[in-house]
Amino acid sequence: MAKRSVTHATFIIERDYDATPERVFKAFEDTEAKRRWFVEGEGWIIEEYTADFRVGGFERSRFRFKEGPVMTNDTVYQEIAPNERIITAYTMTIDGAPISASLATIEFQKRGNGARLRFTEQGAYLDGHDDIAGREAGTRELFDALDRELKRAG
Amino acid sequence: MAKRSVTHATFIIERDYDATPERVFKAFEDTEAKRRWFVEGEGWIIEEYTADFRVGGFERSRFRFKEGPVMTNDTVYQEIAPNERIITAYTMTIDGAPISASLATIEFQKRGNGARLRFTEQGAYLDGHDDIAGREAGTRELFDALDRELKRAG
Numbered sequence: 001m002a003k004r005s006v007t008h009a010t011f012i013i014e015r016d017y018d019a020t021p022e023r024v025f026k027a028f029e030d031t032e033a034k035r036r037w038f039v040e041g042e043g044w045i046i047e048e049y050t051a052d053f054r055v056g057g058f059e060r061s062r063f064r065f066k067e068g069p070v071m072t073n074d075t076v077y078q079e080i081a082p083n084e085r086i087i088t089a090y091t092m093t094i095d096g097a098p099i100s101a102s103l104a105t106i107e108f109q110k111r112g113n114g115a116r117l118r119f120t121e122q123g124a125y126l127d128g129h130d131d132i133a134g135r136e137a138g139t140r141e142l143f144d145a146l147d148r149e150l151k152r153a154g
Numbered sequence: 155m156a157k158r159s160v161t162h163a164t165f166i167i168e169r170d171y172d173a174t175p176e177r178v179f180k181a182f183e184d185t186e187a188k189r190r191w192f193v194e195g196e197g198w199i200i201e202e203y204t205a206d207f208r209v210g211g212f213e214r215s216r217f218r219f220k221e222g223p224v225m226t227n228d229t230v231y232q233e234i235a236p237n238e239r240i241i242t243a244y245t246m247t248i249d250g251a252p253i254s255a256s257l258a259t260i261e262f263q264k265r266g267n268g269a270r271l272r273f274t275e276q277g278a279y280l281d282g283h284d285d286i287a288g289r290e291a292g293t294r295e296l297f298d299a300l301d302r303e304l305k306r307a308g
Contacts, residue, residue: 004238006259008164008274055245056228058210074210076230078245078255079280084158087255087278089243091209091232101232101241103257105160105278120162122276124241124259126233 007130013119015143019150021108021115025083027149028106029053037149038142039063055080059088069095084108099129117143161284167273169297173304175262175269179237181303182260183207191303192296193217209234213242223249238262253283271297 017024027033031051039049039061047070048062059075072093079087086106092099102123109116119139125132171178181187185205193203193215201224202216213229226247233241240260246253256277263270275293279286 004235006239006241006261006274008259008276010162010164010276056212076243078243079252079278081158085160087160089230089232089255089257098233101243101257101259103243103255103276103278105162105255107160120160120278122162122164122257122278124233124257124274124276 003127005127005130007125007132008123009125009130009132010120010122011132011136011139012121013136013140013143015117015119015147016111016114017117017147017150018114019154020113021083021110023150023153024115024117024146025086025108027146027153028086033149033153034059036152037145041145053077053080071095078103094129098126100125100135117146119143157281159281159284161279161286162277163279163284163286164274164276165286165290165293166275167271167290167294167297169271169273169301170265170268171271171301171304172268173308174267175237175264177304177307178269178271178300179240179262181300181307182240183236187303187307188213190306191299195299207231207234232257248283252280254279254289271300273297 027037034051035049039046043066044063046063048060051059055077057077061073062070064070073090075088075090077088085108088104090104091101100123102121105120107118181191188205189203193200197220198217200217202214205213209231211231215227216224218224227244229242229244231242239262242258244258245255254277256275259274261272
């Protein structure tokens with residue numbers, strides 16, 4: 001068993017989208033849309049994806065990259081203000097081992113004809129899985145995928 | 155409706171207890187013990203308290219101080235390593251309005267014949283309910299109550 005450790009850190013990502021806050025929010029609310037940008041991707045094998053978008057509801061993903069280890073993301077919705085903000089808590093595991101627990105705040109603001117998304121992750125990174133720059137980079141890739149989803153849907 | 159806002163902040167509390175990490179952990183795990191130190195207190199009316207101490211399980215409290223507004227605390231367990239750490243996500247409401255969502259990490263370490271508890275709250279404080287010093291003070295009072303519980307049980 002790995003020695004237990006917890007590293008706490010916070011990072012913030014801001015992104016401007018060429019879509020209204022309502023459309024960006026919808027890409028989080030709608031299970032089919034969210035699956036496309038949040039879990040699917042070339043080389044990724046999705047073993048499970050279920051969502052229940054309401055306060056107290058869980059979203060569960062189970063996936064791996066090609067022959068890599070199984071990874072999971074269990075998200076629980078903590079606060080939802082339609083078109084304005086979503087707060088989740090999410091945990092991740094790799095190969096059965098917990099690697100992180102995070103509080104994620106997503107705020108949507110109107111900017112001209114589009115929307116600014118502000119994402120704040122307050123995380124507890126476990127047992128040496130404290131590559132916070134890597135987590136931030138992975139999260140930025142998700143918001144790139146969200147941009148593609150909005151362009152596709154637009 | 156209040157204007158939406160989110161203030162993010164982190165605070166840390168450390169406490170030394172004259173009890174082993176196993177005994178301190180037990181005071182979180184055991185529903186009857188936790189109810190005594192976490193929700194009961196002079197002047198507090200407990201309308202609901204249920205707990206389900208396992209990863210993904212919820213603990214729900216509904217209470218008020220004398221004739222004050224109803225407050226709720228909904229906690230979901232994110233990570234449990236017996237006798238070593240507990241990570242929860244919890245939300246609070248006052249009079250039906252969400253006031254915060256927090257990630258709380260509780261680490262237990264052996265110190266001599268006792269235990270050090272290290273509590274880290276990473277919080278999102280909502281819509282002007284951003285009295286973080288007050289939240290920290292209230293949390294310190296809970297850890298005073300935990301000390302009384304351990305002395306009672308000891």
